[in-house]
Amino acid sequence: LEGPFGEGHQDWYKYEVAVLVGGGIGVTPFASILKDLVHKSHVGVGIPCKFVYFLWVTRDQRQYEWLLDIIDEVEKKDTLKILHTNIFITQIPNKFDLRTTMLYMCEQHFQKISGKSMFTGLNAATHFGRPNFPDFFKSLSDKHCEAERIGVFSCGPPPMTDSVEMARVKTNKYKGPVFTHHFENF
Numbered sequence: 078l079e080g081p082f083g084e085g086h087q088d089w090y091k092y093e094v095a096v097l098v099g100g101g102i103g104v105t106p107f108a109s110i111l112k113d114l115v116h117k118s119h120v121g122v123g124i125p126c127k128f129v130y131f132l133w134v135t136r137d138q139r140q141y142e143w144l145l146d147i148i149d150e151v152e153k154k155d156t157l158k159i160l161h162t163n164i165f166i167t168q169i170p171n172k173f174d175l176r177t178t179m180l181y182m183c184e185q186h187f188q189k190i191s192g193k194s195m196f197t198g199l200n201a202a203t204h205f206g207r208p209n210f211p212d213f214f215k216s217l218s219d220k221h222c223e224a225e226r227i228g229v230f231s232c233g234p235p236p237m238t239d240s241v242e243m244a245r246v247k248t249n250k251y252k253g254p255v256f257t258h259h260f261e262n263f
Contacts, residue, residue: 086110086259090117090124092228094221094254098208098241100134100233103263107131107232108147115154128221130161132208133201134237136168145197152200162201164194165208181205210244218253231260238262 086106089095099107111131117124135141148162184203187195194203217227231241238260245256
């Protein structure tokens with residue numbers, strides 16, 4: 078029995094490189110995928126997927142504390158270092174006061190020296206603001222230039238999945254792996 082995850086996300090493991098983008102409540106299907114990934118690698122089930130990039134886009138990480146526990150569990154069991162997680166916190170104060178600026182600088186410095194997030198304690202990098210999907214996809218294209226295809230699976234609000242799709246189209250104009258996009262909107 079495979080899963081449980083939505084129909085549009087069930088083929089993630091067929092790509093050598095997979096990108097999972099979850100926003101808002103759309104992050105839920107990826108919890109099962111992350112657990113499945115670690116289970117498969119832990120029990121030695123061979124899968125073509127060698128790299129998984131998980132981008133979690135959330136207004137405030139406290140809305141989904143349960144996911145932090147899953148990411149922590151996955152990081153501890155991911156002995157092959159397949160998973161690379163980035164957390165994007167989009168709800169930041171309208172104006173950066175001194176306190177917010179200091180917190181941001183401390184987080185960046187702490188991640189650089191310890192490899193962990195000061196806020197979550199995870200290896201996952203924490204960013205403030207929205208992901209720059211075109212730059213991210215371009216960096217993946219350069220890093221995994223030998224890959225034929227990169228599977229992108231997104232689930233979340235339409236503006237987010239639209240941004241992912243526009244970045245995919247832009248990236249596919251250049252030489253390199255072909256990015257395919259499978260998405261669900263919430």
